[in-house]
Amino acid sequence: MSVESKIEMSEAVQLAATKQRARIGTLLSLTLVALLALMWVVLAFSTTSFWTYNNISNLLRQGAMIAILALGETFVVITAGIDLSVGAVVGFSSVIIALLLTNGFPISVAIIITLAMGLAIGLFHAFGISRLGLPPFIMTLATLTALRGVGLLITNGATISITNDTFTGFSRGDFIGVPNLFWMVVVVAVPAYIFLHQSRFGRYLFAIGSNTEAARLSGVNTTRMLYLAYTLSALCAAFVGILLAARIGIGNATQAEGWELQAIASSVIGGTSLFGAVGSVHGPLLGSFILTTINNGANLLNVNAFWQRIITGVLIIVIVYFDGLRRKKR
Amino acid sequence: MDQVQQDGKRSGAADSVVPLLELKGLDKRFGATHALKSVDLIFEAGEIHAIVGENGAGKSTLIKLLTGVHVRSGGEVYWEGKPVALATPHEAIGYGINAVHQEVVLCPHLTVAANLFLGDEKVRLGLLQHREMVREAQKILDEIGFKIAAGAILSSLTIGQQQLVATARATTRGTRFLIFDEPTAYLTRQETAQLFALIGRLKAKGVTIVYISHRLEEVFQLTDRVSILRDGQWVSTQRTAETNEEKLITGMIARSIEQIHYKETIPFGAEILRTERLSGKGFEDVSVRVRAGEVIGLYGLVGAGRSEFVQSVFGRFPKTGGQIFWKGQPVEIRREKDAISIGIALVPESRRDQGLCLNLGVGLNINLPIYKRLTKGFVIDPRAEAAAADRQIRDVQIKTASRDAPASSLSGGNQQKIVVGKWLNHGAQLFIFDEPTVGVDVGTKVEIYKLFATLLKNGAGIILISSYLPEVYDLADTLHVFRRGRLIASHDSAHTKEKALHEAILTEALGV
Numbered sequence: 001m002s003v004e005s006k007i008e009m010s011e012a013v014q015l016a017a018t019k020q021r022a023r024i025g026t027l028l029s030l031t032l033v034a035l036l037a038l039m040w041v042v043l044a045f046s047t048t049s050f051w052t053y054n055n056i057s058n059l060l061r062q063g064a065m066i067a068i069l070a071l072g073e074t075f076v077v078i079t080a081g082i083d084l085s086v087g088a089v090v091g092f093s094s095v096i097i098a099l100l101l102t103n104g105f106p107i108s109v110a111i112i113i114t115l116a117m118g119l120a121i122g123l124f125h126a127f128g129i130s131r132l133g134l135p136p137f138i139m140t141l142a143t144l145t146a147l148r149g150v151g152l153l154i155t156n157g158a159t160i161s162i163t164n165d166t167f168t169g170f171s172r173g174d175f176i177g178v179p180n181l182f183w184m185v186v187v188v189a190v191p192a193y194i195f196l197h198q199s200r201f202g203r204y205l206f207a208i209g210s211n212t213e214a215a216r217l218s219g220v221n222t223t224r225m226l227y228l229a230y231t232l233s234a235l236c237a238a239f240v241g242i243l244l245a246a247r248i249g250i251g252n253a254t255q256a257e258g259w260e261l262q263a264i265a266s267s268v269i270g271g272t273s274l275f276g277a278v279g280s281v282h283g284p285l286l287g288s289f290i291l292t293t294i295n296n297g298a299n300l301l302n303v304n305a306f307w308q309r310i311i312t313g314v315l316i317i318v319i320v321y322f323d324g325l326r327r328k329k330r
Numbered sequence: 331m332d333q334v335q336q337d338g339k340r341s342g343a344a345d346s347v348v349p350l351l352e353l354k355g356l357d358k359r360f361g362a363t364h365a366l367k368s369v370d371l372i373f374e375a376g377e378i379h380a381i382v383g384e385n386g387a388g389k390s391t392l393i394k395l396l397t398g399v400h401v402r403s404g405g406e407v408y409w410e411g412k413p414v415a416l417a418t419p420h421e422a423i424g425y426g427i428n429a430v431h432q433e434v435v436l437c438p439h440l441t442v443a444a445n446l447f448l449g450d451e452k453v454r455l456g457l458l459q460h461r462e463m464v465r466e467a468q469k470i471l472d473e474i475g476f477k478i479a480a481g482a483i484l485s486s487l488t489i490g491q492q493q494l495v496a497t498a499r500a501t502t503r504g505t506r507f508l509i510f511d512e513p514t515a516y517l518t519r520q521e522t523a524q525l526f527a528l529i530g531r532l533k534a535k536g537v538t539i540v541y542i543s544h545r546l547e548e549v550f551q552l553t554d555r556v557s558i559l560r561d562g563q564w565v566s567t568q569r570t571a572e573t574n575e576e577k578l579i580t581g582m583i584a585r586s587i588e589q590i591h592y593k594e595t596i597p598f599g600a601e602i603l604r605t606e607r608l609s610g611k612g613f614e615d616v617s618v619r620v621r622a623g624e625v626i627g628l629y630g631l632v633g634a635g636r637s638e639f640v641q642s643v644f645g646r647f648p649k650t651g652g653q654i655f656w657k658g659q660p661v662e663i664r665r666e667k668d669a670i671s672i673g674i675a676l677v678p679e680s681r682r683d684q685g686l687c688l689n690l691g692v693g694l695n696i697n698l699p700i701y702k703r704l705t706k707g708f709v710i711d712p713r714a715e716a717a718a719a720d721r722q723i724r725d726v727q728i729k730t731a732s733r734d735a736p737a738s739s740l741s742g743g744n745q746q747k748i749v750v751g752k753w754l755n756h757g758a759q760l761f762i763f764d765e766p767t768v769g770v771d772v773g774t775k776v777e778i779y780k781l782f783a784t785l786l787k788n789g790a791g792i793i794l795i796s797s798y799l800p801e802v803y804d805l806a807d808t809l810h811v812f813r814r815g816r817l818i819a820s821h822d823s824a825h826t827k828e829k830a831l832h833e834a835i836l837t838e839a840l841g842v
Contacts, residue, residue: 198709200701207698210687217678217685218698218752219670277689 032270032286039293047300055296057174060182061247063292065090065240067185069259070266070284071192072236075229077267078196080209080276081129081136083230086237087259088147089121091252093241095151098160098251107167111242118238121147122231129230130223144260151253160251171246181243185285188236193281205229209276265312266291269319290315348411350375350538351396351427351507357404358391365391367562368405373507378529378539380549380570383559383582384773389542392559393509396540397429398422426506430513434492436499438485443467445484446499470502474528489516497525501532508532509540514548518631518797526552545798546575558582596623596783598807601658602760602791603674605643608652612638613815615652618808620760620791625782627794627806629835635815636795640762643793644676645669670699675753677746679764685749686737693719693733695748699756722751726781743774747781754785761785762793767801779805799835811838 044051069086076083093114100110121143128139162168173180196202204225207215216222240259245251268274269290270283291312298308351373358366366388373379383389394400395407398419407414409425416422436445443464444451452459452466467480476494484492493516500508510529514522529539529552541553549556550570558565558581565581599622608616613635620626628636642649645663653660656672663669669676678685686695696719697704704714719733728747730740737748746766753761767775782792782805796802802809811819819838 194709198712200705200710203694203698203701203710206690207687207694210690214685214687214695215698217666217670217676219667219756220698277687 032283032290036286036290036293039290039297043293043297043300047297050297050300055300057179059289059292059296061171061179062296063289064179064181064185065243065247066259066262066266066292067285067288068188068236068243069240069263070270070288071188071281072233073260073263074267074270074272074279074281074284075192075196075205076136076233077264077272077274078205078209078276078279079226079229080212080274081226081229082140082264082274083125083233083237084137084140084260085121085125085143085147086233086240086263087256087261088144088151089118089234089237090241090244090256090259091254092121092147092151093118093238094245094255095155095160095251095253097242097245098162099154101162101164101167102160107164114242115235115238118234118241119231121238122234123227125230125234126223126227130226148253155251155253157253162245162249162251168246168249171243181247184239184243188239189281189285196279196281201225201228206277206279209278262288262291265316269316349373349408350410352408352411353405354408355405356392356395356402356407358388358395358400359403365562366395366402369559369562369564371557371564371567373538373540375506375538376533376536377555378533378541378553380541380543380553380556381559382543382546382549382556382578383565387559387582388562389559390511391562393429393511393540393542396422396427396507396509398427423503426504427509428500428503428505428507429509429511430493430497430500432512432515434489434496436484436492436496438483438492440484441480442471442478442482442484442487442495443480445495446470446480446502448499450503471498474498474501474531475524476528477524488518490518490521493517494521494525497528501528501537505532505537507538507540509542511542512544513541514543514545520631546578549578550575596786598623599789602656603643604655604658606653606655608639608642608649608654610638610642610649610651611647613642613812616817617652618810618817618820620793622759622789622791623786624807625786625792625794625805627796627802627809628812629796629799629802629809630812631797634812636810636812637764638815639812640676640764640793640795643669644674644762670756670758673757673759674762675750675756675758675760676762677749677753677764677766686745688738688745689736691734692723692728692730692737692740692748695737696722696733696751696755699752718755722755726751726754726784741774743777746778750781750785754788759789760791760793762795764795765797766794767796767798803835809835811835813838 040050049055069090073083073086096117097110097114100113101107105113125136125139125143128134128142129136132139170180175183196205204215204220204222205228207218207220208222208225212222215225241256244255248255263284264274266287267279267284268287270280270285270287272279272283294311294315295308297303298305298311303311349372353369353371356366356369356371358364369388369392381389381392391400395402396416398416398421401415401417407416414421414425416427422428437448440448441464443460443466446467447463452463464480471478471480476498478487478491478494478498484495487495493513497510497513513525517525529541533539539553541549543549553570555567556570556573556578557567558578560582602620602622604617604619606617612633616635616639618626628640630636638647641647643654643663645666645668648664654663655661661668661672663672663674687698693715697715700718701710704710704718706714716733722728723730723733726747728740728751729744737745740748750761766778785792794802794806807822809821810817811821819835821835
C-alpha cells in the first residue's frame, strides 16, 4: 500500500471518529434533556400535584439556586480545580445580607457589599492556590470550615430574621409567569455562556485545565485566570446566598449544608470532567434541574427522604460511568 | 564468540533445534484496527534480535502480546516448543519474559533499591530490611556496571539513569527473554555504553534480547538478526551482518532513502539573533549567531550547557553576563514572556508536558497565543478563529481530520507541527527545537525535516539541540560543540560532511 493511500485511509478513519465523537457528545446532552423530560412526564402522570403551577414554580425556584452554584463551580472544575466552599459561602452570605438589612442598609448597598465579600473570598482562594501553592481541595476545604465558623461567631449561632418585605417579596414574585429566581439563572447563564464559549478567557480556562504549562508558555496569564475562576465561583455562591436569604427570610450560617456536593454533582452529571478541560454552561444547568426534580418527585411520591440521597448517589455513578465510556472511545 | 554461543546453549535447557520463543500466525485486532497480521517470528536462545519498523508498524503491539499485557486474537506462541497462552503479565514473567519500556514505569518517590526490589522485598519478621536491600542493590548495580547510588531517590536521577534502573530491575528476576523498547532515546553516550556492555553480558549468559530502536546504527552495532515489521505485517528476518541501513529503511517504509535526509539549500538572510559572550547558570561566554534561513546545531553531552544556554535565551533563567541582540538591537530577555513577544519560540523536548493541550482541539492549540488578536470587543470572531487555524493547518501541513479534532488524535510529528504552527501564527521568527526527533520514526523525521525547510524558506532561523550527531550534522548549517558549559568549537556546514570531522566533533564533545 502506498504511503499516500495509507494516510488518506487513516484520515478517513479519523474523520469518522471525530464525527462520531461529536454525535455522541450531542447525544449525551440530548440524553440529559430526554431524562429530564421523561422524569417530568412520569411525575405528571403518576402524581396529581406535580404538574401544578405551584409545584413547578417551586421546583424552578429550588433548582435555580443549585444551578447558579453549579455554574460557578464549573468554571473552577474546568481548570482541573475544585471549590468545596460554595455551600459555606452561601450560608455566610445569607448572614451578611441579613445583618446588613437589619442594620438598615438599603437593599442595593447590602447586595453590593455581600457580592464584594464573595469576591474577596474568591480572591483569597486563588491567592492560597496560586501564591501559597495549596491544592484547591485543601484551600477550599479550609474555608468551608472556617466560613461556617465565622458566620456562627458573628451571629453567636443565632438566626437573623429579615424583615424587609421588598427583599423577601422578590423571591416569591414572578415575571410573565416565571419565578424571579429562575430568571436569575438566565441572568447568570447568558453572560456565562458568552464568557465560557465565546470569549478568549473561556478558551484559556480550558487550556489551563488541559495543560497549565502549555497555556503559560503560550502567553496565557495562568495566575490571573485562576483568580478569575475562583472569584466567579465565589461570586455565584454569594449571589445564591442572597437569593436563599430572600427565599427563606433568614440569615443563618448553617444554611446550604452540603450544597457544594450538589453543585459538583450537578456539574459532573452535566458532563464536566473533574480532570479538567471538559465542561459547558448547559451541562450543569441540566444536571441541577435533574437533581432537583428527583428531590421534588420523591417528595410528591412520598418516597422516604433517605432514599432520595441513595437515588442521587446511584444516578451520579450511572451517568458518570456512561460518560466515561463515551470518553474512552476516543 | 564461540564461547558465547556455547554458554547460550548450556543455560537454555532446550537444544538448538527448538527455539526459545516461536510465534506462528500471531494476530491482533483492536476493534476495527488490525494491528498485527499473522506474524511468524522465531527467537533463538541467546541471540540479540532487532525489530525495526515505523511507528504504527506493530512493534508496541508485539511487545504487549509477548509480555501478556494484551491477549492475542489469533495464532500460536511456543515457549521452548510448548504452546503457551501468555494471557497475563504474571504468566509472562513466570517464563522469564521481561521488558524495559521507553517510558520509565517505576515509583519516582522511592529509592533505587526499593524500586529494584519492588514486589519482592527482603523482609524479616514482617519488617522491611532497608539496609540489606540497599547493600544488595548496590552490589547488583556495581556488578552490571551501572554507576548509580542504590540509596538515591529515583526522581533525583536523570531520565537516562532511571532507564538504567529499570533495566537493572528487569535483569534481576530470572529473566531469560528481555525486550528493550527504544532504550537509548534518553541516554547519554556513557550511559549507552554502559547499557550495551550489560546487553553483551546478558547475551553471554544466554538471555535472549529483543532490541527495538529507531537508531539503525545501534542495530548494526549490537544485534545478531534483524526483523522488519510494516503495517502490522512481517516483512523479513535477516542476519544483521548480511544487510545494510538502506535495505532496512527500504523494507520499513517502502520508499527510497534519498527522501530520508531531507535538506534544501536555502540562502541566508539578515541576522536574527546574536549572543555576545553570554553567560548564565551552567554556561559561560557563549557567542553564536542565527541568520534567516539558517539552522545552527548545538551538540554536546547532557549537562554540557547547551540546554541551559537556550533556556537563558528563552528567558527561563536570567543571564549573568553578556548581551543578546535581536536583529542587531540589544534586547533584555528576563522572562519567557519577553522572548515570546519578540518572536522566539521554543518547541520543547517533552511535547506532552509543555507543548500542547492534548485533549483540546487542534485549532484551539494553534490559536492559544493569539486569542487577543482574534477577539472583537469581548467575543471571539469565530470566522477569524477558524481562518487562523486553517491557515496554519494548511501552511505547515498538519494532517488532521478537522480543526476541532483533539491534538491527542494526531501522530507525534503532526503534534509537533501544531506547536510550530502555533508560534508561526504568533509571528515567531526564531525557532528553538529541543531534541525534536527523540523517539520518532523515519517517516515522521522526514516530516520534521521538511518542516524545517518550510520554516527556513519563510525567513525563520532555527536553533537545533540534538544529542544525535548524524541529525545535527545533516541539518545544521553551523555546528557548535558544547563541553562543560563552554562553546569549544564551531564548524560550518561545508566541512561537516567529512567523516574525519565527524569523529573530531565527537572527540571535542567528549573531551577525550
